[in-house]
Amino acid sequence: xxxNNPVSDLLRTDRMPHIWxxxxxxxxxxxxxxxxxxxxxxxxxxxxxxxxxxxxxxVAGYLKLDSFHTTHGRPIPFATGLKLANPRLKVVVYSGDxxxxxxxxxxFIHAARRxxxxxxxxxxxxxxxxxxxxxxxxxxxxxxASTAPYGNTEDPFNLPYLxxxxxxxxxxxxxxxxxxxxxxxxxxAIQKKGFSFVELVSPCPTLYGxxxxxxDGLDMMEGYKxxxxxxxxxxxxxxxxxxxxxxxxxxxVDRERPSFLEQYNTRLAAxxxxxxxxxxxxx
Amino acid sequence: MxxxxxxxxxxxxxxxxxxxxxxxxxxxxxxxxxxxxxxxVRPEACTxxxxxGIYCPDFAIFGILLKTVA
Ligand code: SF4
Ligand code: SF4
Ligand code: SF4
Numbered sequence: 244x245x246x247n248n249p250v251s252d253l254l255r256t257d258r259m260p261h262i263w264x265x266x267x268x269x270x271x272x273x274x275x276x277x278x279x280x281x282x283x284x285x286x287x288x289x290x291x292x293x294x295x296x297x298x299x300x301x302v303a304g305y306l307k308l309d310s311f312h313t314t315h316g317r318p319i320p321f322a323t324g325l326k327l328a329n330p331r332l333k334v335v336v337y338s339g340d341x342x343x344x345x346x347x348x349x350x351f352i353h354a355a356r357r358x359x360x361x362x363x364x365x366x367x368x369x370x371x372x373x374x375x376x377x378x379x380x381x382x383x384x385x386x387x388a389s390t391a392p393y394g395n396t397e398d399p400f401n402l403p404y405l406x407x408x409x410x411x412x413x414x415x416x417x418x419x420x421x422x423x424x425x426x427x428x429x430x431x432a433i434q435k436k437g438f439s440f441v442e443l444v445s446p447c448p449t450l451y452g453x454x455x456x457x458x459d460g461l462d463m464m465e466g467y468k469x470x471x472x473x474x475x476x477x478x479x480x481x482x483x484x485x486x487x488x489x490x491x492x493x494x495x496v497d498r499e500r501p502s503f504l505e506q507y508n509t510r511l512a513a514x515x516x517x518x519x520x521x522x523x524x525x526x
Numbered sequence: 527m528x529x530x531x532x533x534x535x536x537x538x539x540x541x542x543x544x545x546x547x548x549x550x551x552x553x554x555x556x557x558x559x560x561x562x563x564x565x566x567v568r569p570e571a572c573t574x575x576x577x578x579g580i581y582c583p584d585f586a587i588f589g590i591l592l593k594t595v596a
Contacts, residue, residue: 248531248579248588260584265536265561270583278580422580460583461539 253277253287255307262301266460268419268445272366273302275422275443276337279429280308285333290433291325292335293318295347298372298447299339316346319354322361329526330360330504333433340367341379344400348380355409355438360502362432362439365402368447376450385486387454401483403495406440413439414479414496419446420467421492428494437502444490457488527592528572530564534586537561541578541587547571550578 248254254277263269280290287308294303296315303310313321322334336343343351343365354361369386371377376389381402385394406414413435417425425443432439446452446463457463466488474482475493482491501509508521528549535557542550542564549572553565564587566572572589579588 248529248585249590250579250585250588254585256585260534260536260559263583266538266540267583270585271540271581274580274582274585419581422577426580459538461543464540464543 250274250277250281253280253307255305258305261305263298264447264449264460266446266448266463267298267372268368268443268447268460268463269298269302269366271419271422272364272425272443272445273305275426276302276364276429277306278426279433282426283333283430283433285433289331290333290335291322292337293322293325294336295338295342296373297339297342298368299337299366300342300373302337302366316342316348317350318342319347319350319359319361319363323354323359326359326361327504328524330524334361335433336361336363338363338365339372339379340365340369340381340402341371341377344380344402344405352405352409355406355411355440357503358410358412358437358500358506360437360504362429362435362441363406364429364432364441364443366443366445367402368445368451369399370447370451372447372450376447376454381484383484383486386451389450389454399484401479402442403440403482404479407479407496410438410500411440411496412437412498412500413441413494415440415494416442416444416482416490417492418444418467418471418490420464420471424473424492431494431497435497437500444484527574528566528569528578528587528589530566530587532557532563532586533559534584535561535563535582536584536586537563538583539564540581540583544581545578546575547573 415428574591576589
């Protein structure tokens with residue numbers, strides 16, 4: 244008899260059961276992530292996870308990896324500091340749509356522009372779960388939220404398009420229904436050099452699904468199954484989501500661009516000649 | 527072979543719905559938190575694919591290939 248879940252090696256099982264609601268997709272994303280981390284070929288002590296604030300921000304506390312729960316919106320600058328102090332680390336930012344694209348939106352575009360060598364995983368559940376279901380930058384127009392009782396009047400971000408335009412070298416989107424593909428995408432993103440971005444569409448039945456008559460977590464998963472299409476290589480301009488619930492999934496971008504540190508070292512070596520020693524961290 | 531840790535379960539039903547072999551059903555029993563965990567009603571049909579294990583948001587269930595165990 245095998246009692247231990249094989250993924251528990253990378254989980255802080257002493258802190259479980261976790262705080263997430265029944266049917267919340269966050270646990271499923273973590274389930275995929277630990278499989279990606281275990282299969283990416285890096286020893287666990289070389290992978291560091293940084294989360295911001297919110298329901299997704301809790302991920303860092305449940306992983307048995309070096310992990311940091313930072314301030315609201317700031318996991319990317321924190322991760323940038325970690326990466327530059329110790330470039331041998333693989334730094335993964337794991338946070339939600341509100342934390343990464345509202346409070347921390349500016350950090351996201353600049354880390355992508357610089358091609359900072361890190362992976363950003365955004366669990367997009369279209370709302371602020373922890374604080375009561377407010378509108379976020381990804382809430383579809385027309386969706387009901389605690390701050391939009393008559394329906395959201397704003398247009399949402401199309402995250403893959405934003406990441407693509409800002410310069411990310413790897414961009415993919417999957418839902419929590421697509422567990423195998425999501426696991427593979429996170430593994431590829433971890434292995435990719437440069438700024439990689441994975442959006443995971445995930446149910447928040449408690450504060451988004453319920454208000455928008457989408458049912459419980461299982462119903463929302465059924466919705467993903469019915470309403471998603473896979474279009475690898477799709478033009479990211481065409482993958483925006485709206486209230487219809489249609490979701491285009493796939494790997495949209497996979498390209499090469501020198502990373503921040505590569506560009507930095509190349510330029511300084513060219514300017515300063517043989518006296519310049521490549522910057523390889525302070526540790 | 528599928529292993530269930532009933533006390534970790536929050537009764538979402540996702541493993542039951544997406545098991546490709548129809549192995550699982552809700553149990554009539556309550557767990558310590560008051561949820562109905564799944565139980566294996568057709569254990570012989572389990573392929574060990576571990577899809578339930580990847581889907582479960584609460585790490586409460588997993589499948590394993592018996593060959594791997596032995
Ligand atoms: S509020 Fe929403 S996102 Fe937060 S744990 Fe509950 S279902 Fe998940
Ligand atoms: S997926 Fe997990 S939490 Fe949901 S019913 Fe199955 S065992 Fe329970
Ligand atoms: S391992 Fe596969 S076949 Fe067995 S119960 Fe889980 S999902 Fe069903």
